[in-house]
Amino acid sequence: MKSSATAQEVARLAQVSQSAVSRTFTPGASVSEDTRNRVLAAAKTLGYRPNALARSLITRRSRIIALVMSYLQNQFYPLVIEKLSQSLQKQGYHVLMFISDLEETDGVLAEILQYQVDGIVMASAMLSPDLARQCAESGVPVVLFNRVPDISAFARHSTSSVTSDNHRGGRMVAELLLARGHRRIAFLAGLEKSSTNLERERGFHEVLEAAGVAVFRRAVGHYSFELAKEATRELFAGPDLPDAVFVANDHMAIAAMDVLRQELGLRVPEDVSVVGFDDVPQASWGAYRLTTVVQSVEDMVEATVELLHEQMREGTHPRNVVIPCRVVERDSVRAAG
Known part of the structure; x- marks a missing residue:
């Protein structure tokens, strides 16, 4: 077994051209099954390993x-x-x-x-x-x-x-919450400048505005679990509480649900409905069973x-x-x- 075998040596042993050796080790390249098998057998015998760095110098890729x-x-x-x-x-x-x-x-x-x-x-x-x-x-x-x-x-x-x-997703959330009779609907935003947050909120606002419903309250969670907890406490401070909240992603929605149930003693969904966005694996866990917008x-x-x-x-x-x-x-x- 040689650790420094070359492509030329593999080609000689396999009785093929050097370009056939190169094609064998290039994903997606055209090479016959017989040639591939002969090259791989020769490479195994010689202990040959293709040099990705050397190939990149030649191909410029x-x-x-x-x-x-x-x-x-x-x-x-x-x-x-x-x-x-x-x-x-x-x-x-x-x-x-x-x-x-x-x-x-x-x-x-x-x-x-x-x-x-x-x-x-x-x-x-x-x-x-x-x-x-x-x-x-x-x-x-x-x-x-x-x-x-x-x-x-x-x-x-x-x-x-x-x-x-994202825009359509925000609209669908607003349509769902309005259809379920909610009118005091809050929005828990992600990052103010991110296109995902901007588009989700834009679609959400359009549907509410068309229905004559204003966003009840708004807070920013910066797509952070801990900051989303703080934002949830802010949204639900005072005697007059939201009856639903659209959260800009599932990561923050899970944080919001923890605060609502464990700290504030509110029931989801009996006291407040929660909708997220993404459909991460945790959204389907039994502890959350989160309604959300699915991104494929x-x-x-x-x-x-x-x-x-x-x-x-x-x-x-x-x-x-x-x-x-x-x-x-x-x-x-x-x-x-």
Whole structure:
């Protein structure tokens, strides 16, 4: 067994060309089954391992996708990491993860570009116009996951995005709560500047306004479990209480339910209905049975990978993809009739 066997030696032993060896170890490349078996057998005999770094120097492709995250508290994003990594790995790509500040990602840009990544996926992270410009100038495609580009013209035309239909989701929540007879409806916001929060709240407001109902109270939880608890206490301070609350994501909705039941002695849904957004695994747990808006992680990941391929291989223009969402009813909202 030799630890420094070369592709040329494998080719000679397998009696194939060196390009056939290269294709055998390139995901998605065309090679016959007979050739593949001969190459793999020769590689095993010689102890050959393909050198990804050397290949990247030749192909000018690292087959590395940078994934930028700001926080992992919200259980929606561990699911995203799992599904996205599995999808990309099946196609021969590797995910390199970076943790950035919640609202400012420019600090990790230099580090990301040092790895000669083939693409960048930004999830739960903001994209500044300057970062969008630098990535475009470097020829590195960027896909925003669960975010839309900055309102600046440059960011809109240089960056792709994949989101669920947050606006429609907010509308569906308002329609559901109004249909169940609620009129003192509060909103527990996430991050004020995030596109997810803005779109969910916009759709929610539109339906309430059309029905002649004003948002009863509003507080901000910053997508944080502890801050969502504080925001819930703020919403339910005083004698006149909300009879329903729409929470901008499930992570905060679970925190809100804990406060309502354990600290304030309120019953869900008898005293107050609670609706979240995401449908994280914990939402279906028996302790919560949370009614929520479902974001399809699988569909969003599939669209993200497709956008990356379009821009890496075909050089197509960036585009924005919106995935439909739906409400799943459990036990945290007052029953009909």
